[in-house]
Amino acid sequence: MSAADAVTDSLQNLRAQFVSVREGKPADYIPQLALADPDAFGLALVSMDGHRYSAGEAEVPFTLQSVSKPFVYALALSLLGLDEVGRWVGAEPSGEAFNAISLEPGTGRPANAMVNAGAIVTTALILDAPDEPAFDRILHCLGRFAGRELDVDDEVFSSESVTGDRNRALAYLIRSTGTMPVDPVLAVDRYFRQCAIRVNAVDLATMAATLAYGGVNPVTGERVVSAEVAAQVLAVMATCGMYDGSGEWLLRVGLPAKSGVSGGLIAVGPARFGLATYSPPLDTTGSSVRGHAALEALSRRYGLHLMLNPALPGSTVTLVTTADDLPSAPSAAHERVLHEQVGVVVAQGSIDFTAAERVLYALDESGPDGGSVVLDLHDVTSVDSVALAMLHTGLARLAADGRRAAVVDPKDLLGPPDLVRERTGQDLPRYATRESAVEGCARALAGEG
Numbered sequence: 001m002s003a004a005d006a007v008t009d010s011l012q013n014l015r016a017q018f019v020s021v022r023e024g025k026p027a028d029y030i031p032q033l034a035l036a037d038p039d040a041f042g043l044a045l046v047s048m049d050g051h052r053y054s055a056g057e058a059e060v061p062f063t064l065q066s067v068s069k070p071f072v073y074a075l076a077l078s079l080l081g082l083d084e085v086g087r088w089v090g091a092e093p094s095g096e097a098f099n100a101i102s103l104e105p106g107t108g109r110p111a112n113a114m115v116n117a118g119a120i121v122t123t124a125l126i127l128d129a130p131d132e133p134a135f136d137r138i139l140h141c142l143g144r145f146a147g148r149e150l151d152v153d154d155e156v157f158s159s160e161s162v163t164g165d166r167n168r169a170l171a172y173l174i175r176s177t178g179t180m181p182v183d184p185v186l187a188v189d190r191y192f193r194q195c196a197i198r199v200n201a202v203d204l205a206t207m208a209a210t211l212a213y214g215g216v217n218p219v220t221g222e223r224v225v226s227a228e229v230a231a232q233v234l235a236v237m238a239t240c241g242m243y244d245g246s247g248e249w250l251l252r253v254g255l256p257a258k259s260g261v262s263g264g265l266i267a268v269g270p271a272r273f274g275l276a277t278y279s280p281p282l283d284t285t286g287s288s289v290r291g292h293a294a295l296e297a298l299s300r301r302y303g304l305h306l307m308l309n310p311a312l313p314g315s316t317v318t319l320v321t322t323a324d325d326l327p328s329a330p331s332a333a334h335e336r337v338l339h340e341q342v343g344v345v346v347a348q349g350s351i352d353f354t355a356a357e358r359v360l361y362a363l364d365e366s367g368p369d370g371g372s373v374v375l376d377l378h379d380v381t382s383v384d385s386v387a388l389a390m391l392h393t394g395l396a397r398l399a400a401d402g403r404r405a406a407v408v409d410p411k412d413l414l415g416p417p418d419l420v421r422e423r424t425g426q427d428l429p430r431y432a433t434r435e436s437a438v439e440g441c442a443r444a445l446a447g448e449g
Helices: 003-020 029-034 065-080 083-090 114-124 134-146 154-163 165-177 184-195 201-212 227-240 243-252 287-300 353-365 386-399 417-424 434-445
Strands: 044-046 052-056 197-199 257-259 264-269 274-278 317-321 342-351 370-385 407-408
Touching: 003 044, 003 052, 003 317, 003 353, 003 386, 029 154, 044 201, 044 342, 044 353, 044 386, 052 165, 065 114, 065 134, 065 184, 065 201, 065 227, 065 257, 065 264, 083 114, 083 134, 114 165, 134 184, 134 197, 134 370, 165 184, 184 197, 197 201, 197 264, 201 227, 201 274, 227 257, 227 417, 243 287, 257 274, 264 287, 274 287, 274 370, 317 353, 317 417, 342 353, 342 434, 353 386, 370 386, 370 434, 386 407, 386 417
Parallel strands: 342 370, 370 407
Antiparallel strands: 044 052, 044 274, 257 264, 264 274, 317 342
16 A cells, blocks of 8 residues: 555546446457456556556557557657658648548648548558668657557457458548658558557556656656657647547547547646546547546546646656655754655645656655655645655555654644544644654654654
8 A cells, every 4th residue: 555546546436437437338349359358447547757656457458550560650750850740741620530531732741640531641641661660660669659669469450351342432532642762561561560560558548648658658768759759649639639529529628639439538738747547439430438538537637737837847756765864853853763664755736636646656766665754845846746746645654664754834724723633534744844744754653753
C-alpha cells in the first residue's frame, strides 16, 4: 500500500462507474475483432515522471488499429518534415467517418492522417531503408513509443486482409489522383500490418505520455521524436483524432485523443500525462463507449480540459530526502535516533491533480519502508479540491501502512484538524517549520512524543 495508490483508486473508481455500461458492440466487420471479450475494461495513466498506474484489464493484449495512426504520422514527420508530408496528406478535419472518401478537390490529398485514406498514404511515405525494411521501421518506432518491443497479431492481420476491400479501393482511388507514393497493394498491406500491432492499455498510456512529454518516453528516458513533431501530432489529434466526433470531444473532454476499432482509446495531457483505455464495445463513430465515458468523466472531475488549465506545470516537488541530508540538524533529538528514518518531501506552487500525483509518489519514495515522513507545504500557494482529496487519501494510506506523517502547513492548506482526522483517520501533527516537523518525527520515533 502506498500514498500514490490514490491515483490507482481514481482509475478503479472510474472503472467501477462505467464497467456496467452495455451500449455498443465490438467491431464485427473484421471477424477476429468480433471475438474480443465485450466485458473487458482497462484504464492506464503514465505521468511525466514515468509513474504508471492501471486498473482492470489494462494488460490484456489487443491490436492498435487506428490508434497506430498518430505514431506512424510522427515517424513520417520525423523522416520527411511537415512540408513534405503536407504535400501528400492534409491536416483539416474531414467531418466524416474514419473510412470515408475524404480527398481534397483538385489535388486528391486525403483530408488528414487520422482517417483511413490519409493513414494509408502516411504509411506509404515510410520507405525501405538500406538496413531496415519499411514495416520494420514502423514496428521499431512504435516500440520505442511504448518502451518495449512490440509484435504483430498474425490472426488479426489475416482477418483484416480478407475483409479490407474498402481500404484497397481507397488506395487505388488515391493512386488515380497521383497522391499515392508507392504501389497501392504494398501500401495497404503495410497499413493492415501496422493496425495489427499488439499492445495493451499500459503500452498505449506510455505512448500517449511520450507525446505529452515532447517526444521523450518518460519511462525509458529515450527521445523518440522531436518536441516539434510531438506538438504537430497533438495538433492533428486534437482536431481530427476522433473523426466526425472530434469537435464534440474537444469541447467536452478537451484533450488530444485517438480511438481505434479494437477498443483502444488514448488521450494526452501535454506536459502532464498519457491516458489510455481498452473496452471493445464501440459507438457509431468507432470509439469505445466505456472509454469515451470514462475519459470524459475523468476530465470533468479533475479539471483536465486544455482550455481550462493551459499552464505548463512547474517543479512541484523541490526536495525528496531524509532528515540526515538536511543542511543542519534542528536539535539533539537527531543524535538519539536513526536520522534516515525520517523522510522529507518539500512541495511548492499550486497543487492540482497532476501536481498531487507527484507529491504522493515522492512521499512513497522518501525515507525507508516503514519510516516517518514530513510533508513540507510551506511554499505551496494553493491546493484545489481534487488535489486535497488525493492528499488526504494518500496520507491515510501511509497511516494504514504504519508510517507516521507530519506536515509543515502554516496556511492550513490541508483543512481544519477535524476534516483531516475524518479523511485520514489520524490526528496529523502540524508544525510551522521543516526543522520542527523533523524533530517531532524524530522524537516520536524515539518514543518521546
